[in-house]
Amino acid sequence: MAQMEQAFDEFLVAQPQHWLVGRTGDHIDSVVNESGTAELPADAPLLPRLESGAAPDVLAFGPFADATWFLPSYFLPAQDPKFAFDVVQRRDEVAEDGKPFNRATFTLTLKEDLSQSVLSTVLSGQLHPVPDLVPAVDLVVPITVSGGVVVDQRVPGTTATVSGTRFTVTFQLEDPLVKVAYAHLTVGGNLRLEFRTTYSGYQTALVTQPDTGFPVHGPIFQGHQFEVFGDGGNSGGTPFEPSLIGRIGQYVFFPCTAFFRRSVPLGLHFNTDDHRRRFTVTLDGVTRTIIDARDLDEFARPRSEFHELTTLGDIATKYPSLQRIFFGQVSGTVIAIPDAYGILVTEQGTHAALDSIVDESPDTLSGCRFHFTFTVGPMADPIDMARLKADVTGIPEAVGRTLRVVLPSGLDFRTPSGLPGFPAGKVSFADGDGTTIQVSVDISDDRPTPAATLVNLFLQQLASPGPAPLFGTVAVRLDDLFPDPVRARLLLNLRETAHSGDLVTTRQPGSPPSAQASNLGPLDLKLLGCADVRDGQGPEPTVALGGRVLEAHQTTSLQGVGAGTTVEVSRNLEVAVPLPKADMLTFVAFHTHTVQEVQHPLTVNAAGLNFAAEGVSTLEAEITLIANPGDPVPTLTLSPSHTIDFVHVSLPVESAFTGLDSTVVLTVNTASGARTVSVAHDFVDQPILVVTSSTIH
Template sequence: MPALSSAWEDAVEEEINIAFDMFLAARQAPWIVRRNGTALADAGGIKLPAGAMDLPRLDEVFPAHLLSADKQRGWFLPDFMLVDADPAFRFDVVQQAGEVTPDGKPVNQATLALSFRTEIPANVKHVLTSPDAPARVTIVPDPHPVATLSVPVTAQDGSVHPLITQGAVTPQSDGTYLATFALSQGAVEAAYERLTDLGGATLELSLNYSAWQTVFAFIPDVGFPHPTPLFHGWHFQAFGDGTSPVIEQLNVFPGGYHFFPVTVSYPPSPPTRSLPLGLSFATDAYRARFRITTRDGHTRPIIDAGDLSEFATVRSEYRELTSLGDVQAQYPSLRRLYLGQVSGTVVALPMNYGIVHGATGLAAKCDSIIDPSSNLTGSRFHFTFTVAPVVDPIDWARLAAALPGAPEAAGRGLRLTLPDGLDPRHPSMLNGFPSATAAFADGITPHTVRVSVDIADDHATPALTNVSLFLAELETAGEAPLFANMAVRLDDFFNQPVQTQATLNLHQTAGSDDLSSVIVPGSPPAAVVTNKGRFDLTLQRFALLPQLGVTALNDKVLATGQSTTLSADATGATSVAVVRSLVVPDPIPRKAMLEFISFNTQTVQQVQHPLTVHAAINFAAAGITAIDVAFSLAEAPALPVPRLTLTASHTIDFVNVLIPVDSAITGLETTVTLDITTSSGQRTVTVTHDFVDEPTLTITNTTIA
């Protein structure tokens, strides 16, 4: 008999489980997602039998969000919050090749991913601090959020209704959850507009978790009235849905109470808990994470909604920023402004680049190099200059102050910067010195460009002579003859060349760390500036920041290593912008050039240089038989230099001498002695000539008169 009884109980148990599944399929208890195991019979007094799984009961008395009235055990239902500075956020659109809508538009598909986290509700925190709080309280078991994205869209009749997309939720190792949505055509465009401009999209969340569902189940007698449908002959009534306590119990009818392990949803019925997305992701931190992959497989940030309404192509995020008015008129040291619509970067294009001068001197050096290809002097000279934007610091401060007021800055921050690199699609070119070969490259420090200039022997003109001519142009005051046309880079896709000019001139340089400033406390506070560079500086004007009032300094000279206090009340000032330039003599003494340009002669310390003499006279008419020429170098009078002789049949000749490389700067002043033999005797004429400035001494009748 016991075996028969056990078999009968197993059959009844199986039958009640099948019937309960039919009950759930009929949505008689819509908060229940599914049954997770076999029902347990009431142990008496509507109590779970000993050894039952540790799960909350949906029928017990509890405060909102807190399940169980058991003094020893409590469960809570969490709230949800978006993750701040969400590292997992992305909005990736793909336009598949070969797909098109009936009206000729691209078919957009997108993946939206965002993170959220759980949080203990405020009222639960309050309960946990009370004396009546259960001894042990944890989040409900087996929590699994369910997410949908709700995006308002407007129908043709003007009505607004939500466009719903079901998401997939996966728990992350840091305790957060990642919700991922596959958006189809229509939902892509609507979600993009709502997330970046209009707002109104929401993340709808419910929570599935495990619990005990208390159910009264019985098989009614034939003809016995029952208020609900029967399922496989069974009548079920569920008590509690996880949101409110059960106030009263039904009388015990034939049958009994059972406890089903189930997965339930909270809230048990719509509406779900909503997290407004608003414009949380319409910030600079997220703009570049709205991306599109074009039909040719290129992925880039979405610039605007036009990328979704048309077939996207390779496109720059930059456009010229004109909303601040005439840039050159307001900020004379700047040409134009360009706005990166995704990054919020504003690139200010300077009017000019100049050689950098800083605390260590001028960023200009020259290396003398052996040149095996030369059969004249056997050497060449390699100049290297670092140039940077020559930007008036007061212009820069005024522009930075005006930028937040631009229409493009509404609701976002704009970052002001200078160009950071050359555009290789548009080669740069040096003008003003055809005898040199120039090359351009990005500088080592940000916003700089490295300009390399090579000067070698040019046919019969020695390299030293061309170097001397080049240095003369480098030191020219007024309009600079040496300049380069350069195109700077915004990004790889901006089509038009962004061109500006670089000037190689000692009178038009770019300051860097040559001047330091500090606001000194006092009554009133004062601004003190110090020349940290190797050269004296001319101070032209200054402005205290953020006040921006400009004060003239009337070309005050601040010697190297010296400090001066600016004559202005610095109350409220945080810094000072000072417009300055190098003190450069005009003309620059030859040897002074060694202070401005660093000559490296480790590779070649001496170079061969020709001393050429040309007798441009009529020997017969002048009655001259021969001219003997002797040389004495002013800087090396003891250096032996071969003599040469000129005649009517040999009017030009030269001798080679080894001279120091820095003669390119100091010159090669030479005393030339002409011993002239005539039919009536001999006489001597002495002339002084610089064979670097002019490699050939031309003798005329005037020379020997």
């Protein structure tokens, strides 16, 4: 018995079989079945035989009734929560070129599964994986050496069972393999895994003992010759079951350790949004995501993942409401920077309010201060945004990725924002919800011009039909590390606004297709253009709407669209030119918190009147406020030595902004008697009534 074992071992050394590692136990003599072929005895341990089955990876004729052993294949799960590519740098380890010396731990998960050959061959019966599977896995890293020659560097892995048929493999890498492996995982895609997986089985062998005097073909080991069958299931073919009839020798089964080879390309499997954040670099105990290969060539300082996207060409020409586009290399986030921010309009109306608040100082001119609050949003045309979302799918950075197009999430507080178009107010900025920004403007009596007068000026400019006089800039955030300021214009104007949720469109059945647009808000909208948007294709050409007015809570039909997935509409508020003062409160919510009245100055200026030439000794002005005729206003008396006079009156706060229409009766006293002149004047539009010679004639 021992002699045959020794002989078989010597045979494997002299004539190694590519699927055999070695013998693990004593041989088992075969028995002859009814067909006259060699079989394992019924009490043999349950192990597969290594003759090839009907297809690769299949080991038929196992000891199970109506069952088949199979060799598994290995696959990379689509999502791998165990994946990690963790690089560690130390300041005391520097490569010869002065760059950091990187060490990396690379971990991935593999899943055992049935190959297509097994699935297509075995139609019935139970499938059993070959026993005692021990996968040995190498990471093969192609690396270019001197002379431009590419050689394969092998890094052995360490395996650990996760659960069931899943296991992890971990590789320890050092430079230069760290940089090369990272480049292959994210750009090149040429890494692969090579398996030399071992398992247990029976090797069938025909053992003969040549007689002396007969021709001997082949080497003899301890008086034995061996012929082995199969290849461990690495190739298909008809199982070899030799007949005992007419042959000299015996069939025996050696318990052996066999192995099979597998190769799994990694490609760009891990260059996805699910895995990209788990490429990390650690220095001085601080860990962050690897942004690109620069992080391995430099010591890992804080860096922004964003860079400006230039592959889309001239942004302002292709998307007129946008100015710049930034791409996040790790997150796959595309941030579109709008050309400007404007007052937000939603189904509730404009997000603009004016609050009057008591001024504690008794010496102030008007007795209160005022606080404007605005929610401003990006004035990004929805058609431009739809076109951008379609276009980014075709840029090189999008290969193998799912990019997400968004607008800035708020302010970059490292860079100040401002409203230089209105220096008389104190302006502050804060993050709003989502993509919005809160802008506050405080106006108080801390300067010669009364606060009420300044508020009136502010409201007039808010409705200005020309270039917006209330202009500024906001610094928007990409992330906390982007080094350069990113700014957008700020326009506080009712005629240039941002819109969200104030309008919905529905496609209408019929031929030709059409759509309906419904104004959900309390304000009239001016429709500028509309376009069909098709999933994955972006918008069709824009259909001009010519500034059609869609009244509050009304619906209108849109022709030339409706064939796409959705319909997008460009719009603004419909604002009268000029805007009546009373209508301003439709757009700006007015709140009186602690005061019901405001002290407002009424001023008469006769410095331009030549009293002597006109023969006027004194000029008396009696003012009657049309909105409050019962409120007495003291008479103002002007003379050559006192040409300007004013009086404060207490008024409801709203009156100071909706208008102070007044009738001013001027009594002109001369040497020949007195005469009166009546003048209509609004002390909100023009806080000072200027009296000249033409006024009194």
